[in-house]
Amino acid sequence: MLNFDYQNKTRIVFGKDTHKQIGSLIKPFTSKVLLHYGSGSIKKNGIYDDVIRSLKEQSIEFIELGGVKPNPRLSLIHEGIDLCRKEKIGFILAVGGGSVIDSAKAIAMGVPYDGDVWDFFAAGKHPDTVLPVATVLTIPATGSESSIRSVISDEKTQRKLGYGDEKIRPVVSVINPEIYFSLPDFQIACGVCDMMSHIMERYFTNTTHTDLIDGLSESTMKTIMKNGLILKRDHTNYDAWAEVAFSGTLAHNGFLNLGREQDWACHAMEHEMSAIYDVAHAAGLTVVTPAWMKYVYQTNLPMFVQFAVNVMGVEGSFRDQEWIALEGIRRLEDFYSRMEMPLSMKEIDIDSENFELMAKKATGFAFGKENKIGGLKKLTWEDVLAIYQLADR
Structure with a gap:
């Protein structure tokens, strides 16, 4: 067995109806978030409404950025970074699966950074600081809700690269198995x-x-x-x-x-x-x-x-x-x-x-x-x- 040094800061809140607690769970960290999600399926299955209600109950302001696709795109991450800077947002709430969470982590790294966030993936750069991220997991698969990893794709160069850093582990992640009932085969x-x-x-x-x-x-x-x-x-x-x-x-x-x-x-x-x-x-x-x-x-x-x-x-x-x-x-x-x-x-x-x-x-x-x-x-x-x-x- 090799030497190791392990820590995991992610608080896991697991079980029925737990996504309805997200507002109170992130309230100690922030009063304004970027609400990041995918194609809009959360608006069809009621998760979006539950999350919005929970945020409003805690008087947490939110700015939305949807449209994350599988193999999350660098172009949308750039858009999220610009939006956070413009709106002075210091916290990312990802409601989705691994692609949404990976995109949120990349945005969280890019907002405080003077260069291009792609530097972390392609040029060996490391962030000095990142925005905190929380997640409501809607598709269990990648484990990104509690990992140090983010994988994104640059459409222009057709490169898909990953980056890992303890700083990008989410601070809290909600896992409600009831949410997954409507997932297709x-x-x-x-x-x-x-x-x-x-x-x-x-x-x-x-x-x-x-x-x-x-x-x-x-x-x-x-x-x-x-x-x-x-x-x-x-x-x-x-x-x-x-x-x-x-x-x-x-x-x-x-x-x-x-x-x-x-x-x-x-x-x-x-x-x-x-x-x-x-x-x-x-x-x-x-x-x-x-x-x-x-x-x-x-x-x-x-x-x-x-x-x-x-x-x-x-x-x-x-x-x-x-x-x-x-x-x-x-x-x-x-x-x-x-x-x-x-x-x-x-x-x-x-x-x-x-x-x-x-x-x-x-x-x-x-x-x-x-x-x-x-x-x-x-x-x-x-x-x-x-x-x-x-x-x-």
Whole structure:
């Protein structure tokens, strides 16, 4: 186990009707907020009205900025930064899923900064100060409600990059499983598979003696899969949503990577896919993850055997280690299929034309200096190209 230093300032308020408390929860921080949201679905399902009522009850002034899209755009973030400066706003309230929260975090970094907020994502800059952010989570998936991460896309350069900093963890996040009852099948499936990926990026490691975090990770993955399949049948199962929503937060709040080297190659590869083709992030992950596993599993065969046995329920003799590992990957693909998620580049309309470009961008080779990606196995751009080709079936 490696050394670690962990803290998490996010207050999680979980349960029925908790979103109606948001005004009183943020009142100690501010009397004026930027209310940031997505396409407007919160106005159809009543969440918007509940949030506005709660803000008004606490005499909190609000300025609205909607329009966040999946793979949140830098252009809207620039608009939010300008709006906060003009209106002298010092607090961001994000009501939405991961894209809305990531956009809010980027705005929070950009308002006090003299340069372009993209500097944090592309140029290695770090903010001295950020605006506080609170969230009402409407789509459990990314774990951004309690994480140090923000991922945004620059439409002009077709780059999708992430940034992490303790300063951008939300100060308070509300998670009400009742809100998720109206989510469509595809969003449920994307959320579930995104959570799984966040754990697997941490789980597959060469670090040894991590039994506790291994076990917690395995239990969380099994919980997600079990309850994800329940939600495919019954969108209004509160208990299943509670399990999935809490798992999504745990999957990405940093706790499950304590004491271990992480990987994140699949996310790096997928970011280049969705930057060019604007595919749903989780859909890209279900395509590239099994291909990555097939390419790297022999690097640490015991780790993939452990995954197959403890998470995917594979049984076999000690002599069948390679078969067990491959059967675990096959069962993961089967789970993705049961969730009706894609497994090939063709299913998400990505052809081989840009494979080499994406591989070189993922590793930085296209920008003059290659930085191998991944932790379990360090991948060159040629390795990434081979994985893309393996997923092109």
